[in-house]
Amino acid sequence: MNDDKVKLYGELAKIDPFEFWDTNLIPENLSPELKKLKKRHWLYIIYPESAPEDWKEQLALTGVQFAVSPLHDRDLLVNGDLKKAHWHIIVIFDGPSTFLTAASFREITHGPYPKVCENLRGPFEYFTHKNDPDKAQYSSSDIELFNGFEIDLSAKDVQRIKKELCEIIIKHNITEYMEFNLYVQYYLEADYFDVASNNTYYFNSLNNSFRHNPEQIMARYKVIKEEISGSVDSNKEDKEHDS
Structure with a gap:
């Protein structure tokens, strides 16, 4: 199964993302497996210089749920040069949709072909580079959500947040649920x-x-x-001693 996935996604990499604007022109030699690929979640990159000014409004009219990152205008290439400004977006279809259907949205985005989104949380967090401190940081308040877009938290995420909220209760001496609710509502993320x-x-x-x-x-x-x-300090000293 993994070999099939590698082969299939390798086919995606063979496509020149800017060459074909009409999905009907996708090469005949494209693998049948890729044409039949169905996923519910897809990733896109959109460039301000090529996208129409009302691309968000056009995409919203399709009814799909989608999230738009802050404009990434401070990202750097490996050589230190500034990357071309761009948005990352995640699109959620009502059900599994083919690559050709997902690619047809390029008529709106005027950008590269979409990529499969294997999980929502990682790409969504990449919107702000919150897990990549060496990269330019962007504000989560600049993320835009459309048509009811939301990400279900994993059980691991819920447990982590519950622990953090417990510490907040103690650190801020919160003894009333209403006070706690107000703090979370106005100071923390959704x-x-x-x-x-x-x-x-x-x-x-x-x-x-x-x-x-x-x-x-x-x-x-x-x-x-x-x-x-x-305990942490002791483990650190032991490692330093061993080295």
């Missing part, structure tokens, strides 16, 4: 609000527990953090 609002009983219980015995909980929190910090 994912955090989703987790908070979908786990009302859990966070309300944390607020109540912290309100009833804040000193003991804060003391325990500090002890745990010191123990964890000490």
Whole structure:
């Protein structure tokens, strides 16, 4: 199966992304497998210099869900030169759609052929380079969502956010759920609000527990953090000694 995927995606790489504007002109020798490729999520790159001014409005009228990155106008090439300004977008179709269907959107984008989006979270986070600190950083507030675009959090993401929110409750001495809700709603990203609002009983219980015995909980929190910090320092010293 993996070999088939490598071969199939290799076919995508053979296409000159700017050569064919009409999907009917895609070469006859393109593999039948690629023509039959169906995916629900697709990635596109759009350049301001070639896209029509109303490309977002045109794409929105198709009804597909899509997200648009901030304009990447500070990205650098390997040699240090400035990359051509561009947007990254993720399109979600109602169901699995063929490569030819996805490629037909180039009539709107006037950009390269789309690529398959294997998972939504990684490309979405790439919109701001949040996991690539060496690259230009962009604001998540500049991300635009259309037609109800949303990404379902994985169970791992939910657990991570719940832990972060627990620490926020302690660090900011939040003892009321309404206060907690306001903090998350106005200071944190939408994912955090989703987790908070979908786990009302859990966070309300944390607020109540912290309100009833804040000193003991804060003391325990500090002890745990010191123990964890000490463990990390000890492991670091052991590695340095071994090296």
